[in-house]
Amino acid sequence: MQGAQDTGAVRPGERFGRFTVLAELAAGGMGRVYLARTDGGRTVALKTLLTDSEDDRRRFAREVALAQRVRGVYTASIVAADPAAAVPWMAQEYVPAPSLKELLDGCGTLGPDALHWVAAGIAEALVSLHEAGLVHRDVKPSNVLLPIEGPRLIDFGISQAHDVTRTQTALGTVAFAAPEQARGEPTTSASDVFSLGATLFCLATGRPPYARIATASAMELLVRAARGETDVTGLPGEVAGLVLPCLATDPAERPTPA
Numbered sequence: 001m002q003g004a005q006d007t008g009a010v011r012p013g014e015r016f017g018r019f020t021v022l023a024e025l026a027a028g029g030m031g032r033v034y035l036a037r038t039d040g041g042r043t044v045a046l047k048t049l050l051t052d053s054e055d056d057r058r059r060f061a062r063e064v065a066l067a068q069r070v071r072g073v074y075t076a077s078i079v080a081a082d083p084a085a086a087v088p089w090m091a092q093e094y095v096p097a098p099s100l101k102e103l104l105d106g107c108g109t110l111g112p113d114a115l116h117w118v119a120a121g122i123a124e125a126l127v128s129l130h131e132a133g134l135v136h137r138d139v140k141p142s143n144v145l146l147p148i149e150g151p152r153l154i155d156f157g158i159s160q161a162h163d164v165t166r167t168q169t170a171l172g173t174v175a176f177a178a179p180e181q182a183r184g185e186p187t188t189s190a191s192d193v194f195s196l197g198a199t200l201f202c203l204a205t206g207r208p209p210y211a212r213i214a215t216a217s218a219m220e221l222l223v224r225a226a227r228g229e230t231d232v233t234g235l236p237g238e239v240a241g242l243v244l245p246c247l248a249t250d251p252a253e254r255p256t257p258a
Helices: 002-007 054-067 100-107 112-131 189-205 218-227 237-247
Strands: 019-027 031-037 043-049 078-082 089-093
Touching: 019 043, 043 054, 054 078, 054 089, 100 189, 112 189, 112 237, 189 237
Parallel strands: none
Antiparallel strands: 019 031, 031 043, 043 089, 078 089
16 A cells, blocks of 8 residues: 555555445544445444554554454454554444544433443443453543444553553543543553543533633643542532442542443
8 A cells, every 4th residue: 555655645445455445534643544345345444554653553553452352242343454564554343323522512411311321331341341451541432432232432542451561651531531540650440440430420511520621721630630639510419329439539449340
């Protein structure tokens, strides 16, 4: 795929392995995501990396390796990948559904019944992820799709294996990050549970659980998150028992996804 490497774009009809590109779905600074399909008609979301950096290639290969370890009804599975190609790529199950962020922006907050249903699906996805030895580290409304059959957790780009030792972890999105994650400490499955709670809080109230988030600078928000300075005003009482335990400052006090 030399043309893609030169121009930063892939044209409809170009092939990656057994997949033919149909259209572009999303673009970012490091790569793009396309709708593609096999000759037999199976559609996938095909993610490409557009860079000549060896560090970026290593990170992409690591993302592929981690994502291939995940199997579960409420996650989007990897179908095929070639991180060593001229243009590294990864084909993931295509889920034709909006994200929770899109639904929140377009339709407003969720009621208690819907919130419990969404919570159960995300929790099942986290069980699958954690059983594979991974921590997602970026659970948030935009990383959860909502097809009719139930929520799907996506984007394992900054996931980390339990058995990988690091002195500092990738932060993810601060507004949904656990205090220990904001402090740069090692993240665990309990960190994902905090982010699940923050996601559910946002779906119930329309905002993340940190104080004055609309006017805070990035540094102010990071400090509040690191200190665990949550603001849970406005949370409906019917869902407090579901959401608040997930937002415990002490990771040991949070429930497990199971």
